[in-house]
Amino acid sequence: QSALTQPPSASGSPGQSVTISCTGTSSDVGGYNYVxxxxxxxxxxxxxxIYEVTKRPSGVPDRFSGSKSGNTASLTVSGLQxxxxxxxxxxxxxxxxxxxxxxxxxxxxxL
Amino acid sequence: xxxxVESGGGLVQPGGSLRLSCAxxxxxFSSYWMSWVRQAPGKGLEWVANIEQDGSEKxxxxxxxxxxxxxxxxxKNSLYLQMNSLRAEDTAVYYCARVHSSSWYVGYxxxxxxxxxxx
Numbered sequence: 013q014s015a016l017t018q019p020p021s022a023s024g025s026p027g028q029s030v031t032i033s034c035t036g037t038s039s040d041v042g043g044y045n046y047v048x049x050x051x052x053x054x055x056x057x058x059x060x061x062i063y064e065v066t067k068r069p070s071g072v073p074d075r076f077s078g079s080k081s082g083n084t085a086s087l088t089v090s091g092l093q094x095x096x097x098x099x100x101x102x103x104x105x106x107x108x109x110x111x112x113x114x115x116x117x118x119x120x121x122x123l
Numbered sequence: 124x125x126x127x128v129e130s131g132g133g134l135v136q137p138g139g140s141l142r143l144s145c146a147x148x149x150x151x152f153s154s155y156w157m158s159w160v161r162q163a164p165g166k167g168l169e170w171v172a173n174i175e176q177d178g179s180e181k182x183x184x185x186x187x188x189x190x191x192x193x194x195x196x197x198x199k200n201s202l203y204l205q206m207n208s209l210r211a212e213d214t215a216v217y218y219c220a221r222v223h224s225s226s227w228y229v230g231y232x233x234x235x236x237x238x239x240x241x242x
Contacts, residue, residue, distance in 0.1 A: 015167070044227075045226075046226045046227045046228070048226075048227075048228035048229070050168070050229070057218060057232040057233065057234055057235055058168065058218075058229070058232055059232075060228060060229060060230055063223070063226060063228040063230075064226045064228070069230070101167060101168050103168075103170075103227075103228065103229075104227075105226070105227035109182040109183075110173050110180070110182045110227075111170065111173075111182060111184070112158070112170040112173070112227055113170065114160075114167060114168040114169060114170060115167070116167045117167040117168070
């Protein structure tokens with residue numbers, strides 16, 4: 013039940029693209045296509061942005077996209093906007109005991 | 124509209140107990156796995172426990188096994204977390220979460236309730 017590894021911070025200027033990585037193991041990220049991403053603004057509950065590696069819930073802008081290669085998943089935010097500034101967390105099913113593991117979070121700053 | 128409303132948080136001394144509740148509405152509660160997820164102040168998210176639709180399967184993160192118990196009452200559309208032998212490191216905002224067990228993501232979150240363990 014070790015946490016997934018994310019960079020603590022990322023940044024970009026408005027209109028640019030930024031990619032946040034999420035590294036796990038073959039027991040979680042690499043073993044299942046069950047990676048999800050959440051956005052959290054200060055003092056608010058998390059919000060689902062991506063599920064099943066690449067799928068976007070209705071209402072989430074298509075500027076947000078997800079991918080996976082081996083044990084590393086990625087979230088890309090294109091056309092950065094001021095409101096994208098938030099903390100982002102990845103998550104993966106970890107199989108044993110129906111457990112779910114989260115990443116440590118990445119603070120995205122829009123310069 | 125899906126709503127998850129937590130209650131029961133507060134200040135408790137180390138070694139004490141607390142019971143969190145989550146009132147669910149806007150969906151068929153008995154059809155979903157449910158979870159508790161916590162977030163220590165200034166820290167990241169941590170999955171705490173899962174419970175199957177009829178309550179027969181329950182799973183916990185290692186750090187709370189033997190101390191916390193997740194349960195549900197489908198007749199009352201409610202989820203619970205009984206927390207015993209509380210420690211300072213259990214201090215966190217506790218979120219009630221609706222889980223899509225087909226691919227294990229949280230589709231809906233409550234607003235959270237703060238539990239502070241301190242003397």
